[in-house]
Amino acid sequence: DVKVTQSSRYLVKRTGEKVFLECVQDMDHENMFWYRQDPGLGLRLIYFSYDVKMKEKGDIPEGYSVSREKKERFSLILESASTNQTSMYLCASSLSLGGTDTQYFGPGTRLTVL
Amino acid sequence: GENVEQHPSTLSVQEGDSAVIKCTYSDSASNYFPWYKQELGKGPQLIIDIRSNVGEKKDQRIAVTLNKTAKHFSLHITETQPEDSAVYFCAASDGSNNNDMRFGAGTRLTVKP
Numbered sequence: 001d002v003k004v005t006q007s008s009r010y011l012v013k014r015t016g017e018k019v020f021l022e023c024v025q026d027m028d029h030e031n032m033f034w035y036r037q038d039p040g041l042g043l044r045l046i047y048f049s050y051d052v053k054m055k056e057k058g059d060i061p062e063g064y065s066v067s068r069e070k071k072e073r074f075s076l077i078l079e080s081a082s083t084n085q086t087s088m089y090l091c092a093s094s095l096s097l098g099g100t101d102t103q104y105f106g107p108g109t110r111l112t113v114l
Numbered sequence: 115g116e117n118v119e120q121h122p123s124t125l126s127v128q129e130g131d132s133a134v135i136k137c138t139y140s141d142s143a144s145n146y147f148p149w150y151k152q153e154l155g156k157g158p159q160l161i162i163d164i165r166s167n168v169g170e171k172k173d174q175r176i177a178v179t180l181n182k183t184a185k186h187f188s189l190h191i192t193e194t195q196p197e198d199s200a201v202y203f204c205a206a207s208d209g210s211n212n213n214d215m216r217f218g219a220g221t222r223l224t225v226k227p
Binding site: 004033035040041042043044045048050056058059090092102103104105106107108 | 115118120123148150155156157158159160163203213215217218219220
């Protein structure tokens with residue numbers, strides 16, 4: 001069974017803080033993703049990584065950066081958190097480069113920025 | 115880029131009834147259409163998918179139909195049960211790479227016992 005874990009289920013931070021969200025997958029998947037989930041907007045892709053140290057912007061990368069130093073770990077960084085980044089953040093991984101591979105999701109981190 | 119619209123946003127049915135969720139997409143190159151189920155407190159999980167070379171796929175009580183000409187696809191759940199209550203997301207991808215998958219806004223399905 002593929003397992004994608006996220007470091008925190010709930011996180012509360014203050015405006016201006018630097019925030020790290022960690023994601024780990026245990027199935028040697030090539031691809032990893034960060035989405036944010038907001039009511040009525042579905043899942044929106046923030047960043048995507050197809051290999052160690054490789055990353056691509058998704059639809060809403062502004063205010064975020066990512067790091068992939070090891071294949072199994074993909075971090076999302078909010079350099080200076082703002083209240084409009086309050087959201088549910090979902091990490092996912094998939095096996096290969098093809099666009100038709102199943103994406104396996106972690107349980108999500110609900111971030112509140114005060 | 116791809117744009118996926120999903121309807122309805124909420125759906126309430128009586129246990130044993132059928133539920134249908136519909137999605138439309140904009141990119142005619144899309145050829146892969148997965149459906150995800152998200153239960154409370156969990157991440158989305160794939161429940162069924164369909165590729166553009168077939169028009170219908172069935173797995174026990176769930177089925178997905180695809181109309182490529184009209185660019186829409188639907189999820190059908192028959193004999194609904196309370197454990198089917200969840201948020202369902204459709205998605206579409208052209209399969210060229212993994213970061214082109216786009217998701218619908220989600221449908222919150224409630225099955226009343």
